[in-house]
Amino acid sequence: MEHRASVIENLGEVRAMIKRHKRNDLLFAGLGLLCLMLGLVTLMLLFWQLIADGYPKFTLDFLTEFPSRHASRAGLLSAWTGSLLVMTVTFVTAVPIGVAAGLYLEEYAPKNWFTDLIEINVSNLAGVPSIIYGLLALGLFVYMLGFGQSILTAGLTLALLILPIVIVSTREAIRAIPVSIREAAYGVGATKWQVVYDHVFKYSYGGILTGVIIGMSRALGETAPIITIGALTFIAFLPPAPITAEPPFLNFEWLSSGFTVMPIQMFNWLSRPDHAFHINAAATGALIIVVTLLMNGAAIWMRYKIRKNIKW
Amino acid sequence: MANVTTPIKAEARDLNFFYSNGARALKGISMPLYENKITALIGPSGCGKSTFLRCFNRMHDLYPGNKYQGQIVMHPDNTNVLDAGVDPIEVRMRISMVFQKPNPFPKSIYENVAYGLRVRGENNKRIMDDKVEEALKGAALWNEVKDRLHDLAFNLSGGQQQRLCIARALATDPEIMLFDEPTSALDPIATANIEELMVELRSKLTILVVTHNMQQAARVSDYTAYMYLGELIEYNDTDKIFTTPSRKETEDYITGKFG
Numbered sequence A: 001m002e003h004r005a006s007v008i009e010n011l012g013e014v015r016a017m018i019k020r021h022k023r024n025d026l027l028f029a030g031l032g033l034l035c036l037m038l039g040l041v042t043l044m045l046l047f048w049q050l051i052a053d054g055y056p057k058f059t060l061d062f063l064t065e066f067p068s069r070h071a072s073r074a075g076l077l078s079a080w081t082g083s084l085l086v087m088t089v090t091f092v093t094a095v096p097i098g099v100a101a102g103l104y105l106e107e108y109a110p111k112n113w114f115t116d117l118i119e120i121n122v123s124n125l126a127g128v129p130s131i132i133y134g135l136l137a138l139g140l141f142v143y144m145l146g147f148g149q150s151i152l153t154a155g156l157t158l159a160l161l162i163l164p165i166v167i168v169s170t171r172e173a174i175r176a177i178p179v180s181i182r183e184a185a186y187g188v189g190a191t192k193w194q195v196v197y198d199h200v201f202k203y204s205y206g207g208i209l210t211g212v213i214i215g216m217s218r219a220l221g222e223t224a225p226i227i228t229i230g231a232l233t234f235i236a237f238l239p240p241a242p243i244t245a246e247p248p249f250l251n252f253e254w255l256s257s258g259f260t261v262m263p264i265q266m267f268n269w270l271s272r273p274d275h276a277f278h279i280n281a282a283a284t285g286a287l288i289i290v291v292t293l294l295m296n297g298a299a300i301w302m303r304y305k306i307r308k309n310i311k312w
Numbered sequence B: 001m002a003n004v005t006t007p008i009k010a011e012a013r014d015l016n017f018f019y020s021n022g023a024r025a026l027k028g029i030s031m032p033l034y035e036n037k038i039t040a041l042i043g044p045s046g047c048g049k050s051t052f053l054r055c056f057n058r059m060h061d062l063y064p065g066n067k068y069q070g071q072i073v074m075h076p077d078n079t080n081v082l083d084a085g086v087d088p089i090e091v092r093m094r095i096s097m098v099f100q101k102p103n104p105f106p107k108s109i110y111e112n113v114a115y116g117l118r119v120r121g122e123n124n125k126r127i128m129d130d131k132v133e134e135a136l137k138g139a140a141l142w143n144e145v146k147d148r149l150h151d152l153a154f155n156l157s158g159g160q161q162q163r164l165c166i167a168r169a170l171a172t173d174p175e176i177m178l179f180d181e182p183t184s185a186l187d188p189i190a191t192a193n194i195e196e197l198m199v200e201l202r203s204k205l206t207i208l209v210v211t212h213n214m215q216q217a218a219r220v221s222d223y224t225a226y227m228y229l230g231e232l233i234e235y236n237d238t239d240k241i242f243t244t245p246s247r248k249e250t251e252d253y254i255t256g257k258f259g
């Protein structure tokens, strides 16, 4: 009888303890949610503010007009084409170089102090302030290589900036592939290149793509390095068209053209005393955010589509 | 000991193996694999069974710093597969492997089986179709998958996945097939299927199977090797190992006194 009483008493204690622990669980979950909300709500408010302020400028004209001294007539044409062209250069250079570097480091490089050093440096590069890249580019691309203050220079600068992101995400995507899959491929007599091409690359490109898009959306909003290399803030012309009507149909003169990009245009409008320009700036900011969100959404969607067939 | 008329398919000769950290995982192992026979490797966990098995297809080459010493000679050509001058890819084309956990590629059933052929540059669709069918039949999987060859391999059950891996290893007509605890991740029914399959495959090729399950060794194998701490303690006909082992250590292990 005594024994039974003590069992019941014990059980009461255990239940009280579980209750206490559950309360702590709840408390922490609530705290986490609060922190998350703080960040999210702040962002939403900012975004909402931009939309509310820029609303009058959500017109097609805004995209087809050059900047102007008159706020009401000023548009984004040269800025968004500039962004598009600069991003094209960035994409075409950063993706192949970054993916190849990541593949090499993961699959081919011998593991020694030298590759360790490279690895640490690549990770660190991701944390270097972007204006430093601007300074480097000013010296290297603008003066040493003589590319001038051009779309080419800007694209290459941003490519350098996002290279660590592309490399790191490539390596992470590759590392997620289990050893057993590699061994299975080697086991039937595949060469290293066959393993890399038929398996490693195919199973990791969802992750690689995500990294590329995140890098590109970072590049889209970068301002400091572009200002450093001397982007113009007032451009009322378009670079020569990349595609022409006559053979050879492609024209690369645009690479050496002066340019502006959306964040710089925004910065420029914001620094005007005339309040009317601030509407333009807000509309530009909203556009940049929307494009960035769309890019990230696309990344999530593509990763989902690709990962759906891969379970490990 | 072994029946003298049975030809030897491969033999380890004084084989030592060192992992990159310097650990000596195999200590002077000499042992034959008889042609069209099943040889089982038993022994407590960590005694070097997988290490030994993976020497046969040079799997250790994938990781830098590992070192082989001694020989594994294949017959009838007398090739020492561990020779630095022999390309590990050639070895893996002759000796295929089935792993502990089913590891199909995230590709279709068809592509899984066809991969070994693709690696060899085969791209004639007719030949490929025939070989895939033959391999799936050989792995007793054809009837279950013939209507969904282009489904993802991941949609198969664990036992089916393991048979798919056997089909993949079979498609390229290897001379020897290595199994590393092929049923340890499977339920009893799937295990029975795989065991039956191994016995059937014996007529086509030579099998070396690692198992931690002594009953399995007794059920399927013709010869059994007992390993302990990287050494080969005893090698003999399976019947003899399980009825009249000559070494005390072997007896202790198979009677469950330790292990």
Ligand SMILES: Nc1ncnc2c1ncn2[C@@H]1O[C@H](COP(=O)(O)OP(=O)(O)O)[C@@H](O)[C@H]1O
Residues within 6 Å of the ligand: B019, B020, B021, B023, B025, B043, B044, B045, B046, B047, B048, B049, B050, B051, B052
């Ligand atoms: N990659 C490795 N590096 C160093 N030592 C290893 C490695 N893999 C296995 N070993 C060691 O080699 C010994 C044999 O391992 P293993 O062949 O996997 O044993 P078994 O398959 O019989 O369980 C063990 O002592 C294990 O710790």
Ligand SMILES: [Mg+2]
Residues within 6 Å of the ligand: B049, B050, B051
């Ligand atoms: Mg093992």
